Amino acid sequence: MKGVLLVNLGSPDSPTPKDVKPYLDEFLMDERVIDVPLWWRRILVRGIILRTRPKKSAAAYQKIWWEEGSPLVVISERFSDKVKDLAEIPVALGMRYGSMSIKNGLQELKDKGVTEVLLVPLYPHYAMSSYETVVVKAMEEKDQHFPEMHITTLPAFYNNPDYIKLLSDSITNGLKDFDYDHILFSYHGIPERHIKKSDPTKFHCKIDGQCCSTNSVAHNTCYRHQCFDMTEKIKQYLGLSEDKVSLSFQSRLLNDPWLKPYTDFEFERLGKEGVKRLAVITPAFVADCLETLEEIAMEGEEQFKSAGGEDYKHIPCLNDNQEWVNLMVNWIHDWQLKEMLPA
Structure with a gap:
């Protein structure tokens, strides 16, 4: 059975230093975000940046936080729900960082019987700190927890x-x-x-x-x-x-x-x-x-x-614009059709 995992960046659970700190730690300790040796990354992130950045970042999040939660998460959920309504196959949402993890998204698909996954990094361009880290993390989670799954990745769509x-x-x-x-x-x-x-x-x-x-x-x-x-x-x-x-x-x-x-x-x-x-x-x-x-x-x-x-x-970004939803659904259908065609 086929399914889709949409993945965006992620967000802290609340706009407070307490929740921002672990989110920033996961984000900045990613070797594809700050690409220095682990020992230096630990000193830089945990010894320097995380001493002051969580408070500053929390203040910034407080300025844009919605009643429903993080704008990025809320918008991504709205987009995912609309895609799910039209795609006719299971669609899950995960985040590269934070509690709404890629692992949870893959587990949701597995629970619905999905064995073939279209991974969609929600980034138009290829960069090691965005698109690449999503793909690497998804494959790590697959190998460790979902070895029976087959994952195909949607290419960067900057020039589509x-x-x-x-x-x-x-x-x-x-x-x-x-x-x-x-x-x-x-x-x-x-x-x-x-x-x-x-x-x-x-x-x-x-x-x-x-x-x-x-x-x-x-x-x-x-x-x-x-x-x-x-x-x-x-x-x-x-x-x-x-x-x-x-x-x-x-x-x-x-x-x-x-x-x-x-x-x-x-x-x-x-x-x-x-x-x-x-x-x-x-x-x-x-x-x-x-x-x-x-x-x-x-x-x-x-x-x-x-x-x-x-x-x-x-x-504004495309957010949950219906035309953007329709385009994503078309890409999903194209993937399904290609998968069904004989080699």
Whole structure:
């Protein structure tokens, strides 16, 4: 029997330091998030970061927390329920970090008789700290607890034409009644070294301004290329002027070189250069979360207006948009059909 496991990032159980701390510990101790030797990661995370970060992060979560719970979890549950209603096969939801685990999701499917699973990391792009860690964790749980299961993973869908159309239409809808001067595509940031570590050729990804536009097998796992490629495809679909669009990366950690340009620097630059009406989209996420609702929608507006900007529009993620639900169901049906076809 076939089934689907949708997986997103996760969330603490409550916006309190007590619940944020173990969540951050699990997240930051992931070797694909902070990719340093274990001994150094322990010192860094448990000896330094977790002494102050839980209180600060809890305060940020409190600003965006809904009555029903974490926005990311609530939105993911709504999306999952809608997919479940249309998919005609069992659908479960898991999170990479937190109490709503991947193991629990696989157990839910097993209890319904599922032996063949379509794993869907809810990330449009491939990155070792998002897509890859979901796949690795799911396979670890399968090998340890569900050896009878067979798992197939949905590829990253950053360049899927149907997804580009859906996201572009969502941007158009979000820009209604907003006469923008500029659109900023703000993607989740990762360290530059992650790009090079994910390069199967070990020589193509130089982050030199040319490698992302030079065809290579490395693009299959290059987050930076995929972000630029998605932006270009949306620009082309919507017919956006080159001088009215830019791309940036948010959420830096520590002092390592991360992908540039930095989103907070872009807010300041655009405001100082005379942009008055700024629209921001966050295409690395399919569901609004702490990064989009607090860092972009709240802090970003303050940063932009402090630099001289006047009007600011954060365009929501796809969330549980019915067209997004329908597209996911179509992908699930495609997988079922391929699985049923003779080899």
